[in-house]
Every structure is written in C-alpha cells, then in structure tokens.
Amino acid sequence: MLKYQTMQTPAGPLTIVVGETGGVRAAGFTDQVDELLPLIHPSLAGEAVPADDVGPVTGQVRSYFDGDLAALDAVTVEQRTGGxxxxxxxxxxxxxxxxxxxxxxxxxxxxxxxxxxxxxxxxxxxxxxxxxxxxxxxxxxxxxxxxxxxxxxxxxxxxxxxxx
CATH class of the missing domain: 1.10.10.10 (Winged helix-like DNA-binding domain superfamily/Winged helix DNA-binding domain)
Incomplete structure (x- = not known):
C-alpha cells in the first residue's frame, strides 16, 4: 500500500507518494495524486491512500525550503526503469x-x-x-x-x- 501527502511549499503544492519503507516513489508539484501514480514503475505501483504523515521526508522538504539545501540528500527514493x-x-x-x-x-x-x-x-x-x-x-x-x-x-x- 502506498501513502501520499500534499504539502504546501513556496513553489506550490508538492504531493509525495511513499512506499511501505518510506522511500519516495513519486513526487511532483501538483495536488493531484492521479498525475503521479502513472509515473511509478509497475513493480513499485499500487493503490495510494492519503495520509497525514508520510514520514521524515516531510521534515526534510521543510528544511530544504527553510534553507538547508542539503536536506533532500537524506531522502530515500525508490525509482526503477527498464533501462x-x-x-x-x-x-x-x-x-x-x-x-x-x-x-x-x-x-x-x-x-x-x-x-x-x-x-x-x-x-x-x-x-x-x-x-x-x-x-x-x-x-x-x-x-x-x-x-x-x-x-x-x-x-x-x-x-x-x-x-x-
């Protein structure tokens, strides 16, 4: 089961979709999770449910926009592709x-x-x-x-x- 959260940022709404381990599987500057789900590799895809908290990634995003530009380096991403x-x-x-x-x-x-x-x-x-x-x-x-x-x-x- 995937979870997602939309946060307000200075660049606009940012929706983040995470897997079971908290790794980010999709993210984009939209408040529409349906725009993100097709971007996830089929082996990582699934039903996404809204959540009030998707883990430490939200704090790292806040830190980034507060000026700690290295904060996002600690975020785990889960990306796959065929190539x-x-x-x-x-x-x-x-x-x-x-x-x-x-x-x-x-x-x-x-x-x-x-x-x-x-x-x-x-x-x-x-x-x-x-x-x-x-x-x-x-x-x-x-x-x-x-x-x-x-x-x-x-x-x-x-x-x-x-x-x-």
Whole structure:
C-alpha cells in the first residue's frame, strides 16, 4: 500500500507518494495524486491512500525550503526503469549539487555517455520523483530552462531558491 501527502511549499503544492519503507516513489508539484501514480514503475505501483504523515521526508522538504539545501540528500527514493542508463542517470542526477546546475550535455557526460544528450534529456523527462532527483538542475546548453513537467515557473523558483 502506498501513502501520499500534499504539502504546501513556496513553489506550490508538492504531493509525495511513499512506499511501505518510506522511500519516495513519486513526487511532483501538483495536488493531484492521479498525475503521479502513472509515473511509478509497475513493480513499485499500487493503490495510494492519503495520509497525514508520510514520514521524515516531510521534515526534510521543510528544511530544504527553510534553507538547508542539503536536506533532500537524506531522502530515500525508490525509482526503477527498464533501462540501465536511465537508472544510472537518475543516480547521477542526485549528485548534482544545489546552486550548481548543469547542461544536458554536461549531464550526459557525468552519466558516462557524452554522446547521449537525448538520453540525458529523457532521464529528466521521465523522472518520477521531482525535487528529490533534481531534474530541475539540468538546463539547456545556452543556460535557458528547457522543459519541466511541473512548469518553468516552478523550475525557475527552485533554481533561484538554490542560488540564494
């Protein structure tokens, strides 16, 4: 059984879906859990029920928005994909530090496949745990925002928060 909670943040509502062990399986800047459930790998999916508390992750999110930008590093995520590159790219993405965004080209290089810029972009687009696997920290070559499932306003707000 999955649990979910929607919290209000400076970037808007953030809904977090966790598994039995408290690992985050989906997260996004929406108050609609139905937008998140299809992002979860079928082996990790299930019925989700609302909860008043989904564990320590909520405190870590509050700490992040209160200025402790490293607070999210302690959050356990549970992501799966069918491809080895995608899983590796998501792990590499978690190592991109706040305030130090990279381009898609740099991200592909960090992930060990410098020519796989489209693959790097796909890893961002398919990321089911926004904020915790920080795809918002990956930018276009010219430094512009590119895309973000939860809107460019949210992406800009997160980057500005991390740059402060």
């Amino acid at each position: 080895e590159f995608m899983a590796h790219a998501w792990q590499v993405m978690r190592d991109i530090k706040p305030g130090h965004p990279v381009t898609y080209t740099e991200f592909a290089h960090l992930a060990g496949r410098p020519a796989a810029v489209r693959g790097a972009a796909a890893a961002c687009a398919r990321n089911p745990v926004a904020l915790f696997t920080p795809c918002h920290r990956v930018l276009r070559l010219d430094g512009s925002l590119g895309g973000y499932r939860w809107g460019l306003t949210v992406k800009r707000q997160l980057l500005d928060h991390e740059a402060a």
